[in-house]
Amino acid sequence: MSQAAKTNYILNLYPTTKLLFTLFIALSVFIVPTYWYAYAMLPVCLIIAIAAGQGKEFITLVRNGLLILLVFIFLMQAFFYPGAQILWQAGILKITQEGILYGLNMTSRILAIGSAFILFFRITSVKDFVYSLEKLGLPPKGAYVVLATLQIIPEMKKQTSVIMDAQKTRGVETEGTMMVRAKAFLPTISPLILSSLASTEERAITLESRAFSAPVKKTHLYEIYKTKHDTVVRIGMLVALLILIAGRILL
Structure with a gap:
């Protein structure tokens, strides 16, 4: 591990803390019903990636892995989702307002969840996660x-x-x-x-x-530990999740 990685608080977070953040984003985009919130998760993940020194790689993976899929899904929903408010029509093809809204909701959630998992695997070592x-x-x-x-x-x-x-x-x-x-x-x-x-x-x-199948307790030369930053992040996510749930119930 490089010296920069050793001093980076985001990279040094415990793997399950990063996984909980990923799951928090995936859950929150269904709690908050508006597509603008889900789209806002992309810049949030980007800021975290930049802070972790993975901004360029994150943007490349999102662009190459999600952009074409999202455009295809949005067009399919815009043209073929049933709706009464027709905005444009040419023959059998028509764009409805309901289709655009449904396409925005679907693509925003896919983008948010996909970005969260891309960020997770960019800032988390597979060895540490396992x-x-x-x-x-x-x-x-x-x-x-x-x-x-x-x-x-x-x-x-x-x-x-x-x-x-x-x-x-x-x-x-x-x-x-x-x-x-x-x-x-x-x-x-x-x-x-x-x-x-x-x-x-x-x-x-x-x-x-190396006696992998031996029925004995396994020992490790490599150890990772939770820190106070993990506790702060987890408490912050729990509070944010409770606020989102309460806001959904009240509003």
């Missing part, structure tokens, strides 16, 4: 399954990059038109599957060599 789950009582085998699941996509991406570079040195064209990429798919996917199987076997042997 370790915190194990300390909560998750069995070591279950913790390993969670860890392997979260790491499978980055590992396969890294393996794919290595395989494609190796295929380039052998004269296989991997860049260009769609047809060229399609032809390069089979020479790339076959080594990827074989290397993934070999990697799984190597991991299993490594775990067993």
Whole structure:
């Protein structure tokens, strides 16, 4: 861990505290029925990401992972959601006010929840998150399954990059038109599957060599602890949640 990460209060928060904040955003966008509140969660997450030194990566992931999906969902709801107040019509296509409002509500919630989870995985180490789950009582085998699941996509991406570079040195064209990429798919996917199987076997042997399945209490060389900042953040989220619930009931 870098010196900047050691002194960053956001990065140093306990993993379950960050998870509770993510769940708080996901729950609050359903408690508050207005789409402007859900859209406001994006700049909130962005501010936190910038404070944690992850602003650029956060924006890139939100843009690449959510933007196209949100535009598609909004257009589908705007054109095909039933409504009486028609704002525009051309043949069978029509935009209704109800469709626009429903599209705004749906896309705002997806954006808020998606941004919260993107922020969580940008400011939380997978290793720390799985370790915190194990300390909560998750069995070591279950913790390993969670860890392997979260790491499978980055590992396969890294393996794919290595395989494609190796295929380039052998004269296989991997860049260009769609047809060229399609032809390069089979020479790339076959080594990827074989290397993934070999990697799984190597991991299993490594775990067993370290007595992973032994029915004894496991010890750890790496420890993480909760701090007073975690207590403050959790109390603040609880108070905010109670205020939102009370406001929904009263208003």
